[in-house]
Amino acid sequence: MTAIWPTVHAERIALADDLEALTPEQWATPSLCSGWDVHDVVAHLIATAKITPWSFIKHFAAAGFDFDKANANEVSDERKGSPAETLSSFRAVQFRTSSPPAPKDTRLVEAFVHGEDIRRPLGIVRDYPAAAVVRALALQARTSVAVGGGKGLIAGLTLTATDAEFIHGTGPTVEGSAISLLMAVSGRRTALADLSGPGKPVLEARYPARAGD
CATH class of the missing domain: 3.30.1050 (Nonspecific Lipid-transfer Protein; Chain A)
Structure with a gap:
């Protein structure tokens, strides 16, 4: 567990640095997550950085125990009015160590897969650990x-x-x-x-x- 968080934090920092250089049009680029653009994926990453076992259960129940609906609700909550605002919110949560009730290695999956969901459509290459x-x-x-x-x-x-x-x-x-x-x-x-x-x-x-x- 102790080895996971430094890696997750480093990936959040690196992704935020890559996002800093994007134009508003690039933030609207479709990601590899069907139906989500880059802005949506960043909002999702903010939500998952904040989530705790209790908040996960609460949000899941409020969505009728539908994972897709729960994710959509969280994206709507965390997506700000501009990319700059959303990026600021993402930087604010980059050192959090909260997690849903799931194996901690899911935090690595989240960081790497969603990092690529954003980078690949934009032609950004990262050398992952x-x-x-x-x-x-x-x-x-x-x-x-x-x-x-x-x-x-x-x-x-x-x-x-x-x-x-x-x-x-x-x-x-x-x-x-x-x-x-x-x-x-x-x-x-x-x-x-x-x-x-x-x-x-x-x-x-x-x-x-x-x-x-």
Whole structure:
């Protein structure tokens, strides 16, 4: 747990620095999260930085126990009138250590995946810490699709990272960088372009029901 938060904080700082240089038009760029632009994803990151076990339960119940509706409500609450205001709010929560009632490694998933949800459409490249990305990838590989993971998506396949020590599963191999594997396992179709191996067509064929979020 103690190793997670410094990484999450560093990722929030780096993302805020990247956002600082964006134009208002770039803030309106569609992200890799279906239906959300860059501004929406940042608002979501503010909400998840603030969340506690109690507030998670309260917001989830208020949304009728619908994850998508709960997320949409939180984005609406945290999205400010201008990108500058939203960025200021994001910087204000960058050192928080609160979390929903879930494994703490989900905070790494949140930081890396949503960081890429924003950066990839904008052509921004970041060199993520490999060991932490592998930790996030390992969690997503064993987490059900129903709660945002990719266990069913990669069943019967072997994932192999080409830039880190990570091999998971059995069956035809899908290989690529750890961050691209993480994005693919998290349901981001665009990451498939970065992958290769005999298992790639199998993985690709499973995507129609998981195109985006």
